[in-house]
Amino acid sequence: MSKTAKLKAYIRTYGCQMNERDSEVIAGLLVQHGCEMVDDGERADIYILNTCSVREHAEDRVRGKVNLLSLKKGSGGKPLIALCGCMAQAHGGRLLRALPGLDVVCGTHRIPYLPAMIEESLETGAKVVDVSDDHPHQAPLRRGIRKSRVKAWVSIMRGCDNFCSYCIVPYVRGREVSRRPGDIVHEVEGLAGRGYREITLLGQNVNSYRGGASEDGDLCDFVRLLKMVNGITGLSRIRFVTSHPKDVSGGLPGAISRMEKVCEHIHLPVQSGSNTVLRRMNRNYTGERYAEIVEKLREEVPGIAVTTDIIAGFPGETAREFDDTVSLMEEILFDGAYIFKYSERPHTAAAGMEDTVPMGLKKERLRKLIDLQMGISRKKNRALIGRSVEVLAEGESPKDPSMLIGRTRGNRVAVFPGESADAGRIVSLMVEDANATTLYCRKAERKRRITNDQ
Ligand code: SAH
Ligand code: SF4
Ligand code: F3S
Numbered sequence: 091m092s093k094t095a096k097l098k099a100y101i102r103t104y105g106c107q108m109n110e111r112d113s114e115v116i117a118g119l120l121v122q123h124g125c126e127m128v129d130d131g132e133r134a135d136i137y138i139l140n141t142c143s144v145r146e147h148a149e150d151r152v153r154g155k156v157n158l159l160s161l162k163k164g165s166g167g168k169p170l171i172a173l174c175g176c177m178a179q180a181h182g183g184r185l186l187r188a189l190p191g192l193d194v195v196c197g198t199h200r201i202p203y204l205p206a207m208i209e210e211s212l213e214t215g216a217k218v219v220d221v222s223d224d225h226p227h228q229a230p231l232r233r234g235i236r237k238s239r240v241k242a243w244v245s246i247m248r249g250c251d252n253f254c255s256y257c258i259v260p261y262v263r264g265r266e267v268s269r270r271p272g273d274i275v276h277e278v279e280g281l282a283g284r285g286y287r288e289i290t291l292l293g294q295n296v297n298s299y300r301g302g303a304s305e306d307g308d309l310c311d312f313v314r315l316l317k318m319v320n321g322i323t324g325l326s327r328i329r330f331v332t333s334h335p336k337d338v339s340g341g342l343p344g345a346i347s348r349m350e351k352v353c354e355h356i357h358l359p360v361q362s363g364s365n366t367v368l369r370r371m372n373r374n375y376t377g378e379r380y381a382e383i384v385e386k387l388r389e390e391v392p393g394i395a396v397t398t399d400i401i402a403g404f405p406g407e408t409a410r411e412f413d414d415t416v417s418l419m420e421e422i423l424f425d426g427a428y429i430f431k432y433s434e435r436p437h438t439a440a441a442g443m444e445d446t447v448p449m450g451l452k453k454e455r456l457r458k459l460i461d462l463q464m465g466i467s468r469k470k471n472r473a474l475i476g477r478s479v480e481v482l483a484e485g486e487s488p489k490d491p492s493m494l495i496g497r498t499r500g501n502r503v504a505v506f507p508g509e510s511a512d513a514g515r516i517v518s519l520m521v522e523d524a525n526a527t528t529l530y531c532r533k534a535e536r537k538r539r540i541t542n543d544q
Contacts (some may be wrong), residue, residue, distance in 0.1 A: 093209040095124030100134035100169075103463065104152060105142025107292050107331065108263075109175055111243040113140045114234035115205060116174070121235060123205040136208060137169040141177035143258050145433035149177055153189060155193065160191020167215070172196060172208055176262040180436065182221040198263055223264055240484050240514045241327075246274055246301075250294040254294030254361070255372045255439035256401065256432060259294055266294075271301040271310040275318050282324035288482055291319070291330040297337035313341045320349040326516055327482060327499070328352045332359060336374040338383050343390035353499040354391050355425075358383070359399035363418025364411035365392045367404050367454055372439070377418050384422055395500030397426040402459055403452030404432045405443035412455055419462055425470055425500065427463045429477045431456045471502065471524035478520055478534050479504065485513045495531035498529070506531040 099120045103113040112343055116138065117127050120202070126540050128134055136417045142148040159171050159515055172194035173185060179197040193211045196204045200220045207218045236242050249258075249264040278289055294298060301310040310318075312330075318531050319328055333342075335358055358380075365376045387394050400415060419427070431452045434441050447455075465520040481499045487505050495507040496517070505528055506519050519531035 093212045094136070094205060096119065097125050097135040098128045098133055099125040099136040099138065100128050100131045101138045101140055102131060102155065103140045104148055105140075105144065105176065107243055107290065107515055108245065108248075109140050109142060110237070110324070111234075111245050111292060112175065112198075112201060113540060114236050114243075116140065116234075118234035119202065119205050122325040123209070123269050125205075127235065128538075134169050136172065138172045138174060138204075141173060141175040143176040143435070145430060145435075147433065152177055152315055156189045158193055160189070163191060164170060167193075170208060170211060171192070172204065172211075174198075174201065174204060176258070176350075179221055179223075179262040183219040186217055186219065188249065193217055195219040195221065197223070199223045223390065228505045236392075238484065240286065240482065241290065242286045243292050244274060244277055244281070245269065245292045246291050246296060247293035247299055251298075251438070252295060253372060255370060255443075256404065256435065258435040258438055263294070266298065268293075268299050268301045271315055271318060274301070274315065275322065278319050278322050282322050285326065285514065287488045287516070288327035288490055289319070289325060290328065291315070291328070291531045294332060295334040296330045297333050297339060297342065311339070313339060313345045316345050316349060316352060320351050325351055329355065329501070331357045335360065335380050335383055343387045346387070346394065347391045353501070355397070355499065355501040356387060357397045357399075358394065360397060360418065360422075361401050362404060362407075362411070362415050364407075364414035367407055367411050367414075368442075370443070371404065373403075377414065379536060381418070381421060391502070395425040395502070396448065397501070398428075400421075400429045400459060401432050402429060402455040403447040405440055405445045407432075407447050407455075414464065415459065419459065419466070421471070423466055424463065426467055427459075429456060429463060446458060468526040471529060474502075474521045474529060475524055476521065478518055479529065479531065481506070481517050481519050481531070483508060483512045483515050483517055486510055502529055503527060504529045504531050506533065508533075526537070 101113045102115060103109050131137060139151045139152055156171060157219060168427045170193045171191055174196040175190055175198060178195045185195050194207050196207055206219060211218045247266060247268040249266045251266040253260050297312050298316060299312040333356055360380050361371055363371060363377045384396055481496040481498055481504045483494050483496040487493040493505050494512060496504050498504055504519060516532040519530045520534045521531050523530040
């Protein structure tokens with residue numbers, strides 16, 4: 091009988107959707123090993139932290155959590171604390187010295203071995219570390235216990251080759267590897283057959299997807315993959331994240347507009363509006379090129395929602411360079427933006443640049459950009475008042491269980507009255523009120539198909 095049998099396990103996930111997806115895979119592996127997954131960390135015998143290294147703040151939160159858990163460890167050493175994911179890969183065994191309460195450290199390539207590492211630690215009482223990248227794991231990506239029964243994440247590639255100068259991801263996730271198109275299609279067909287309505291294709295840079303050998307021997311590119319997935323019956327919606335502007339192909343706007351299941355939304359991180367900063371970031375496009383791509387997308391896909399990521403206070407960012415970002419945001423008018431303060435990361439090229447922007451100024455610039463975007467998002471959302479939107483009902487709203495929550499095709503959050511039995515249905519709603527983050531809706535009188543938010 092396995093050492094983990096009947097033990098209660100809990101996973102706390104930090105970071106991006108790729109980590110969320112890995113956590114589903116980990117849950118599947120643990121259940122295969124006889125564990126019971128619980129939703130309450132307090133009850134766990136095994137506490138797993140699937141971590142993110144993208145900013146110092148993400149790591150600080152994990153360190154705080156491990157210290158708190160360590161204080162709670164009982165005489166039997168419970169809970170066992172396992173740290174996996176990007177922070178494990180970035181720091182390896184050194185984490186054991188900094189965080190003595192840790193029992194297991196498992197790198198991003200070693201996920202299939204995590205249950206065995208936990209068993210070994212339980213059996214011997216020893217600390218177990220494996221952050222090797224000898225045999226990057228691809229194997230059990232399809233399985234796992236999915237969190238939602240309505241929408242599913244499907245990983246189409248791992249890793250990243252771009253080496254943006256600020257970013258740790260290529261160092262902790264390894265080189266870019268695309269999954270085979272046939273495997274992806276097979277997985278999505280399985281999901282559609284089990285009643286999933288929406289899938290999101292996941293990768294750090296989905297537009298550089300090149301999947302191995304199709305029948306005619308060609309590598310399958312992203313637009314072709316979209317076409318294959320769009321042909322799967324039973325599915326209602328297809329999304330994809332993240333798109334890198336340098337790899338958006340000329341065929342992508344047309345593909346989004348032609349393929350009825352592909353939602354009218356693109357997450358297209360710009361990072362900065364200044365060409366000199368973009369060069370220092372190693373992004374390989376200019377602000378003008380970015381604006382051109384958005385113009386083409388808006389032309390070919392009327393009403394497409396464009397969201398982005400922006401970094402404030404990159405090393406050497408001058409007042410003028412910062413103003414270029416403000417101007418670009420005012421010009422593009424994003425539907426939404428995640429805005430971050432620059433955080434120096436180990437291994438990266440930017441860590442060797444002089445960080446000339448003092449913390450106070452970084453915070454000020456961050457605040458300014460967030461305020462600017464909040465105003466734009468609010469205005470755009472409020473422009474939808476009185477309009478109909480198509481929403482996929484996902485389930486009860488966490489803030490008010492008498493309401494349902496879902497997303498429009500443009501990825502806006504909508505809250506509306508309904509029964510939990512409606513989860514998984516596509517509903518036609520009328521927008522009654524809105525703020526920068528949420529549309530408040532009611533059921534539309536007449537059912538009619540709406541293709542986008544605007
Ligand atoms: N692959 C995606 C993004 C992955 S990380 C892409 O290329 O767009 C998500 C976001 O975190 C990035 O878009 C960037 O805005 C932000 N980010 C990454 N490294 C950062 C750092 N060192 N400091 C602050 N923000 C960072
Ligand atoms: Fe990081 Fe750039 Fe890769 Fe995105 S594309 S994960 S920002 S290195
Ligand atoms: Fe974070 Fe790793 Fe994702 S560093 S953003 S969890 S790839």
